[in-house]
Amino acid sequence: MQKRTFHFLSAFSTIFLLCNLLSITSMAQSKPKTIKVMTYNIHHGNPPERPGVIDLPAIAAVIKQHTPDLVALQEVDKITKRTGQVDQLKQLAELTGMFYFFSKGIDFEGGEYGVGILSKYPINSSNRYPLPSKAGIEAEARSLAVIHVTLPNGEGLHFACTHLDLNNEHRMLQIKEINNLIGRKKADVILAGDLNLTSSTPAMKLLEQYFTRSCTDNCAPTIPQDDPKEEIDFILLKKGTKIKVISHQVFPNIDASDHLPVMATYQLP
Known part of the structure; x- marks a missing residue:
């Protein structure tokens, strides 16, 4: 009789344990997943307080510290004389263990200068789109990386990255093109970059026809890094998606560039 009781209790304990494990597994599987997105104008890897110095490991350290899944980078050099003929995005990808895609803005000092993307996830496809400027007004060529x-x-x-022009007439044309390229897509889209504008400008209102900023109230400034006064670096989510923003952060006291890095965390459906 005692043996039967022991076997019964043992079987009951096993069943109880299995039920708990299944419950824990089910909870883990149903827990909402998140992605972290960063945008960072890296000033071609030059810390502004150290003229002539290129310190890509400092940029990589910022990225690795905050572990974003996707990173939009602006002011990136590729094989230029200024930065020692280094493919900066490739080196940052190696330092962070991420995949990468570069999108040229202009030819510069024997190489190229533009924007880039780092991704924790394999890149299924990539495209570079040139952005327009107004005829008759001098402009530096800009592009959109997707x-x-x-x-x-x-x-x-x-996931898209850009660095818009300083001139408002150029910016308006560029934002109209971005809206046409990715704002009207019937898909989930996140756009990030140095937009060279503030949230109250007409150009931002035009962009907000299709996108929502990751921060809309009491947002921290992003430039200059030593005494930030303006917010010109943004992360935006296309409207109509089931993805939801959880948090928005601007990381202070980082001197690797003249901009501060910005990160948004999103909850996936």
Whole structure:
């Protein structure tokens, strides 16, 4: 009789343990997944307080410290004389262990200068789109980098990076083009970059026809890094998606560039 009781209790304990394990596994699987997105104007890897110095490991250290899944980078050199003929984005990808895509803005000092993307996820596809400027007004060529990745929830995401012109007339044309290229996509899109404008400008209002900023109230400034006064670096999510913003952060007291890095965390459906 005692043996039967022991076997019964042992079997009951095993069943109880299995039920608990299944419950824990189910909770883990149903826990909402998140992605972290960063935008960072890296000033071609030059800390502003150290003229002539190129310190890519400092930029990589910032990225690694905050562990973003996707990073939009601006002011990136590729094989230029200024930065020692280094492919900066490739080196940052190696230092951070991420995939990468470069999008040229202009030819510069024997190489190229533009924007780039780092991704924790393999890049399914990538495209470079030149952005327009107004005829008759001097302008530095700008581009839009767009990649497509598969997120942890199995859904696809288009991630875009840009660095808009200083001139408002150019910016308005460039934002109209961005809206046409990715704002009207019937897909999830996140756009990030140095937009060279503040949130109250007409150009931002035009962009907000299709996108929502990761921060809309009491947002911290992003430039200059030593005494930030203006917010010109943004992360925006295309309207109509089930992805939701959880947090928005500007990381202070970082002197690796003349901009501060910005990161938004999103909850995936």
